[in-house]
Every structure is written in C-alpha cells, then in structure tokens.
Amino acid sequence: MTRQRRIILDALESVRTHPTAEDIYRMVRPRLQRLSLATVYRNLEVLCEQGLARKIETAGTTRRYDGDASEHYHVRCLGCGAIGDVRKAPVSVSRTGLARATDFQIVGHRLEFLGYCPSCKGRRRRGARDAPARRRSGGGDV
C-alpha cells in the first residue's frame, strides 16, 4: 500500500460520517498537498476492491464511502443526508423466497433505512405545525 493510500484509508477510518470523496480530499489535503481529487477517487476505488472500504451507492446522491468494511446496514436522513450505521437489522431476507419471486439468480442485496436524524427530527417536530410534512419515497433496492 502506498503512503498516499494509507493516509486516505486512515482519514476514512477516523470518521463515522460516511464521507464523500470530496470530504476525504479536504481531510487529507493538508498532508498530501499535491494530491488531486481524481487520485482520491482512484485510491478509494482500489480500497473498495481490496475490501478495506465500502461504497455506499444511493440513486441520485453523491457516492459515499465507509471505512468500516464489516457487514452492516445504513440509515439515511431524508432531511440532511446524514448516514448512520445499523449493526443488526431486524429483517431477514430469504434467498429462496426471492428466487421464487423473480427469474434472477440472487447473489446479494442492498438495504437502506430512511428516516430523520436526531437534529432533523427535532426541527421537524418544532416546524410540524406550520409546514406540512414533506414525503419522499425512495431508497434501497432489495
């Protein structure tokens, strides 16, 4: 592993915010002055291929990265886009059930929970009387 990639991985592992490539770029800039954003992207891709980091892909939003490559799910705030970790999801997915419901051979799944983070939850509660709740559908594929 190159020194550059090590620093990028350290930065990614030091936060629980699931940062974007630009966030990481800003974090490592002081230490790697000649680094370009494209290089950050490339290094992140390699780290994901090596299984040291994970990509969080959500339709319509900037790709985020996770320094915690262990098995876990995510919850995304519909207000501010914050992403939190869900260690254990109270959901079980039956591959045989899914295989019966589709012609596809199922090799994995992606699951994302949607909601409001603590600060957006409070803001919504305060604003609930004036503003009608905004509803958005969407999110994870099975």
Ligand SMILES: [Zn+2]
């Ligand atoms: Zn929020």
Ligand SMILES: [Zn+2]
């Ligand atoms: Zn995570």
